[in-house]
Amino acid sequence: NAGVTQTPKFQVLKTGQSMTLQCAQDMNHEYMSWYRQDPGMGLRLIHYSVGAGITDQGEVPNGYNVSRSTTEDFPLRLLSAAPSQTSVYFCASSQRQGGEKLFFGSGTQLSVL
């Protein structure tokens, strides 16, 4: 059972470039979310989804887009990368929204030069 799979594990971008971070889960979870983790700040919620076709903004959504066309996939798009987006990104899922047990991917370390 793969759980939550994130790709790529590492990425270096130049300012202004765009890219998509991939996230897939095989647990048939309704709820999926993206977080960024910065030193000393804990994880901050970027966007989340409670089901296919439904997305909403979290605490720090600016500069990021998401979509949820299937239950399994929840990609995160950086439209025009900025150095402030240098961070470690985590995708997480749970059976439903409502504070259930969260399952995390292994993360993507992104550097924007």
Added chain:
Amino acid sequence: KQEVTQIPAALSVPEGENLVLNCSFTDSAIYNLQWFRQDPGKGLTSLLLIQSSQREQTSGRLNASLDKSSGRSTLYIAASQPGDSATYLCAVYGQNFVFGPGTRLSVLP
């Protein structure tokens, strides 16, 4: 706005000690609280989930308590082992999860 803090930021103990990690939150209107473990370069693993109506949860050598009215939770680790070395994070759920910055634990052989 909910804020979550964890004290201490780092902790180093000899193997075999019992230890307590602390988590505090500013808004007591939460549905539940979850403790996670994060190993270097890895994602988070959920350890314990405490509903707001519960006082504590136990899993093996781990025991987590919740005092919603005072905005506090503790994670108790009994008979610590070097394999327990990791960063421990707490997260409270109101409308979404809000995470603390974590406590980095080192258990020395």
